[in-house]
Amino acid sequence: MKFKFFFIVILFFCNTSFCQKSYDLKKIDSLKQLFSQFNKVDSTSVANTHYKIAEFYRKSTPFTDSAFFHYHKAEKLFKLLNAKYELALTLYGISVIQKNEKDFIGSEVTSIESLSLFDQLQETQPVIVGKSFVYNNLGIVFKELEQYEESIEYFEKSIELKKKLKGDNQYLIGTSISNLGNTYKKSLQFSTAIKCYMQILNNKKIIREHPDYYAVVLNNYAHTLYLSQKHDQLPGLFFKALKISDSISYRGYNSIIINQNLAEYYNDKGDKALAKHYAYTAKDIAEKYHNDDLLKSLLLLSKIEEGEIAANHLKSYVSLNDSLQKNERNIRNKFARIRFETNQIEEENIQIAKERTWLLVISGILVIASFLLYIVINQRNKNKELKFIQEQQETNEEIYNLMLSQNEKIEEARTLEKKRISEELHDGVLGRLFGARLSLDSLNMSNSMEAVKTREQYIGELKTIEEDIRKVSHELNTDFVSGSGFIDIIKTLVETQTKVYNLSCKLKQDDIINWDEVSNKKKIHIYRIIQESLHNIYKHANATQVNVSFELKNNVIWLTLIDDGTGFDVNKTKSGIGLKNMNSRIKEINGVIDITSQKNTGTTVTIKVPIS
Template sequence: MKFNFFYIIVIVFFNYSFGQQSEDLEKIDSLKQLVANIKLQDSSSIAETHYAIAEYYRKTTPLTDSAFYYYHKAEKIFKQLKAKYQLALTLYGVAVIQKNEKDFIGSEVTSIEALSLLESLNGTDDVLIRKAFIYNNLGIVFKELEQYDESIKYHEKALKLKEKLKGDNKESIDISKNNLANTYKNAEQFDLAIDYYIQILENKELINQNPGFYALVLDNYAHTLYLSKRHSQLPELYLKALKISDSIKYKGYNSIIINQHLAEYYNDKGNKELARYYAYIAKDISEKYHNDDLLKSLLLLSKIEEGEVAAKHLKSYISLNDSLQKNERSIRNKFARIRFETNQIERENIQIAKERLWLLVISVIIIIASFLLYLVIRQRNKNKELQFIQEQQAANEEIYNLMLSQNEKIEEARALEKKRISEELHDGVLGRLFGTRLSLDSLNMSTSDEAIRTRNQYINELKTIEEDIRKVSHELNTDFVSGSGFIDIIETLVETQATVYNLVYHLEHDGIINWDEVSNKNKIHIYRIIQESLHNIYKHAGATKVDISFKLKNNVIWLTLIDDGVGFDVNKTKSGIGLKNMNSRIKEINGIMDITSRKSIGTTVTMQVPIT
């Protein structure tokens, strides 16, 4: 189950060379050069090296795209080796990156894939702790999606697994309790949250063993008391947490949250001076990170300050929010490009290797044939030097023709493209330009109103021609390959569920649907509806085949699911919890759902979802 000795050497080298807080890019380059010079024995060592580098980037640097790149390289090799445990760890790393970059649906899908791999293995301590980590990641994902019941379920699973493990797991258990309490706090179940925080804080040694975590839990506890209107211990608990946080070496990040909570508390009490004091401290610290905490600090100051100062902070908040959203989209697009470009490079390398092999074979054959021909001619016709030269020339021409034939298909494709562009420009653009020019020449000397109007028409025509030229130019420069998107996530869901449920499926989607225009809320509900429908088909329909299609009609997405199951009486089954959930989700996104079913024939579910 564990990585081999080579992986351990790489991890030790990371820690020894750089230290836990180092972000020195020159040293990272030196490490990659060292790893490249190591003579690897097999594919497993190569994959484990990629995994080790990815883990380092994820845990100690902000270079998430580099971490994703090496995880992806490791993932491909582990899949080929059918190394389920190592593949599950790699997918967990990818899922954590997706969660951190707010690709919550992608993180959920990747986490479930990793869990399915671990489920097929024996339940050793290593497997159980990794499952607990994945459950914890899913709990955080669903908390961010505000699906608190699901979040609580996964955090409780993580906690139960950790409690089963041998040895001292107190620190890990406390982390799960804190995460579970945070979810209860967000769900406004304050009594349950307070109970878990108290359980953690009852450990009197925690403040000495891990003062940073103690300050974090104490602040969470104090904030829960604030939200539940129990202010008798405030602000003393906040101030104690802040004092502890400021006393440790790496105090910055936790201090931001505590200062924000103090500012919120004093603002609520009407003490604007102290509210401003702590809010500006939080802002000053969070500026070092330029992330969501700076966003919260700016929003808090816009509420505390008044007039132009408040407006200035609100403007900065809006600007930073837009910047962070653009950066998140950019990171997700970069992840998609890394997957595509890595696969493309591998295909190109395979093709190049094949071409080189064929070129070598042909070259050897030609050389041998030429040499044999030379010997035969020399032995038979020593006195016929001229004839020998002519035959040698013929052989050279044959070689030249063989070389030309290698490029024939490429040149043919180029010629066809040139012809298409020539026809596009000659028949369309140049003809219209010539006609417009002649018409303008005929009006050149006229200054009548009619002539001026006509000239304006021709000028507009020239603008249209300009757009056509720009369109042709755009077509020449546009890459025909697009990145992965929401439909890829749906394909993964359907493929995974169909495999588990032993269903034959056909998925058809309308390429003209611009999923970027569809809100994340609508996408999530569409995803859940399909997931629930497939579950109902498996559980109740007894079907063997399902057809799923997306169509765009009058700016409305039509989602249709058709199965060949046993069918049911629609009027008698409307009270089922599965259908209730689907109806609830459809109403949430202002959609329409229609179900028709015939016994022994099958069921058709049709949903209409507005694109905006």
């Protein structure tokens, strides 16, 4: 996570030109979004991100207050982490902003604090670089405070440290030498300043790789020659510096001072036209930045111009000077507010952290309570389900007992029928057969026509007795109550339910179904399914006619219930508890259910149950 985060940040900064004075708000917004995405990583990552954002604001945008804000956030975090090197770099960034906003005393204090941290660290390459930058910043601060000896001392320390660095550091060394030359020039030590500038101007590598920097040094060198009354190479050196500055993409800002120096040079030579040309050129460019360079251009024009025009430029100078001073004070006050508000925010964050802790505790309690409540409710539902199963079992036992009772009645009827047939055979058929046999015996001795005729009558009687015996035999072979017990129970159920529900019902059954081969479990579930179906028809269908039928197809019992009710959309209707119970029962007996329905036509429920 850390690696990915810093890789993205590094890529972002590598694609940004920090030396440009222009700025890209889209890049700032994208970096803010990047920071918000990783806001929850560890404190080191957050602190480094604040530092990177502050560096971006400081080097490539005019938003110094935003840079100060993020530096200050990074400072707080690095202090908590005891990250001395990172804290020292952050303080250096703050000191540079203070110096740029002319808070020289504040910049000095912050720079000394940064140096004290660097002094506590082992003198590695990064530490040497950091210290050299701080010394360079202190040199600029003391130059602006006109404490030139201290300024020279700090620049020399910066140069000494940069010379210790490994590799090619000519450019880094050159920046401090150039700043040292500026201090000598401002303290009127022109010859020493010229020597400093010449060290840089004689370095062809700097000319080739840093033309913008070369143009600045060349202008300072030319201006020092002008101040020391050495005009032999002037204004050629100024033009050379201006040409280089104008040839690069960000020429505008650096060319302001060159144009001012040319205006000052030509004014001194008495060429007012050229002096005005370069002075106004400098003013036009400086107006884009509204800073000290514009202030200097206005003052220069008040000296070059005459009369009312010069007075107007002087008034503009005074007005802008007051505005800049006021703005500087506001910025310094804003820095103070940022420090105060940041501390206030930190206190609020501590309070928020406490509130979050309590919120987490309360949330945890609520979660546990909800979990316990869920367990209680779930247990109640399970108890209800068990109770329902128990009630179903009791109902099934009741049906089973009813079937047993019905079977006892069937057996009793079967016994009575056997007794009736036995009596019929004994008292009727056997008596008639015995009488016919005696009569035939008495006729065997006679051959008269009357005897023959009587014999034929008795033979006819024997045929009648034969038919009666065959009939009784057939009745004995046909178990008239075989399988009729379960159907009688179903018939009773249907008649009872339809009478209560005010329905007209037809029951049709296939005689080839041998219900004795069907298990009691399946019979019980079939009974309950019919009972539930009739209840659903009464409750939802608003039907007047119901047809119930049993068929046997390929050793599978087809139970069909058809009503002429209102019907419903099978795909949209949710399954109620009745239909769920039916499905559960059908599943237990390995059956299949199929429901078809049409609105205002009726519903057909087909249940298929294998016999075995």
